[in-house]
Amino acid sequence: MASATPTRTQSGDLGGRRVLFIAYFFPPTISTGVPGSMRTVKFLRYLHNGECHVLTGPAETREQDNALAHLSLPVNGEVIHRVAPWDIFKKLLGMRQALKGLARREPASSNHSESLAQSTQTSVFKATAEDTDTRSHFQRLKDFIYDLCYFPDQAGPWIFPAARAGKKLVRDRNIDVIFATGSPWSGLITGYMISKATGKPLIVDFRDPWMDNPFHQSKGRFLDGWAGKLERKVVEHAAAVSLNTEPLRKAFLARYPEMNPERFFVMPNGYDLSDFNLAGSPAPPDKERPYVDLYHAGFLYGVRDPAPLLDAIRLLNQKVTEEGQQEKQFRFTQIGEVQLAYDIKKRYKDLLESGALKLEPARPYKECLAELATADAVVNIQPFTESQVPSKLYDYLALNKPMISITPDNGALSVLVRQKELGLCADPSCPDDVVSVLRELRQQHGSEFTGYANRREFDIADIAVNLAEKFRTLSSAETQQ
Template identity: 25%
Template structure:
């Protein structure tokens, strides 16, 4: 049996999508004759917690830990709310940022390169070097963000010569929020240099999207493989609701909330009494204040139900009772390759998906290719209205439409098989 040392920051009880990918890979790797050993921080400052995920850690998995210094914990002394918000990835528009937010973003962008977990690099390298000198591993895997973990892989590859796979759940320098970090030219160049070194030294690179793969192929000749995120099992029985529930599961940033969607819903409410009497808008997760204000300004507050952060189990229940599932992305070139992890569990829920995002958005194309819903642009308000009304009348006449397309290639066990194949070849 081969052995893989997996370096990850996010691990239960961390909540959010970042923890799911490697928790599930670790769950299934033994089925493919690979023994995973997981290295995580001993005292992390996770912005989201989901203690229910602890029960999903496979029995007998060996977990190594070392302390980490978290600058965000220091920042909380000055502003706990701003620190939590920024570390969760919710960044207000420039004109609406407070002085303390602007300062935090500047410090985050220019003093913590590549990110605020940089202080874990040196102690991790020292500790893992001793582990690797005493014990044989076939491969080292680092997963980011935080991309500072790839620098752990880079240093260990140099010092002990282990084969190294760098897994990118998101891009590095081309991710949308980089522009909001108030980077100096010098800091921007440092990021580019570190990214280039990782991309050109890793033995193999994994991305979660073809768009990110294409971006990286312009920067390196190293082999790159796309292994998407996925789902565990299909929904067995839908939960019926008397309401027409339009639901979004996950963080909803200000830029990720298309105003045309809320305007379209407001216009339908005005024009269609039956729709008005049955509408419910359910948002679960971290929701920016701008999103709430936008919805309220359009007179939709009586239909709005904000669930706050919910456990993974509760998220699945909300998906299963929805009439429409919202998949939303910021309207920019940088976000074309972003595939939210929720899309795969949306597929498994077999409910119609309304995806609204940038031109050539890979996730939107996946919705169309899987025949799971529609993909529209920020300029398509009338199409949004028409599609929502079609789904409403469908539910009124026959119940919520159940999606029946084949999505088996996104099962997590199948995807772990692809990862195992790569590990054995490397």
């Protein structure tokens, strides 16, 4: 690979191996694809003395929507192979629209054609008004077809063309090892199919749990059961299974007790200091400003709800106002999309009007980092996830900012934060805990922040060394067989 890797004390030596990365998300991408994209980008930056290829989806993101526009590809001499999906559902929709157009025509010369068109329209596109059961069954059928076309996830139409291209790529480029990352889980299935066909060792990389994922939306008993069987096939076939947290590794050991525990290893997302050259960014925090400024960057949706934090901010700010306290008030800035079960602008209208809540649109990755650099403290919001740690934690660590995490006491994030002393934690189900954490943060606000003693453990340059060793070991074992 090229020598464009940022200077570090060490990086991952591939020992001449050729590696195929399977990553559905890769730049350019919208903001929701940033965590998946950056996982692959960070590894690529710190691998040398070998050859890397990336099998990914088409570059369909418009330039103005590209959240990683600051990156120049290739990032470190990798060869990028883009494959378009075979989207059957879109083709079915196109056929539906064409048939609808024919059905709307009324040719005067043919009563037969007219009746046929009406029959087709009724039977294919709408159920009869009298038969609600038929309409219900038909809707379920349409939902099943949709879910099947996008199984196991929205990247499902990419699996077969990517697998076909990947098999040819492995043979033409003499690939030694395959590394497939997910979600989307379609990438892991693609890696499995390529590895099965070529005999090359496969590492499957779980950035999230596939099964038991609290954000999972059911596709019905049949497809959910099929997903579970596919995970088992992928895991049983893989030469190694990477999990991004220790609780997730323990969950896999419990689910696959018959397998060698050494096959499962933890590889955290990590941070890359080369992403944090923020020259020309806004000024650092101003201790004289009237607020303690809290920032969160990323998508807020479903159970990832800021309500416990915003309720605590409302309570503490009211006390400052009503009791004439000399304490600073809090201000929370959300950067990114918000899709909650309630209207955040209505529920927290008072905070918006007072300036204690700011809602900003999603921004490119680099701009987000620059804005976060101005915060007094950064926030993780991660409820109801026993085995997941948000990728933004590692960006926060790189910024070396005071951090609070709103997360359950028994979750992976809480365990990691407490074990490695990575800031303050509060359980979202305990409002008093959230209030106490904010008060503690306010007390610390006037003192100098000295950083995190265990921060270096999450430097991607060091993590890449371990990954390169895995590549070398697996390829050597495959050669000896």
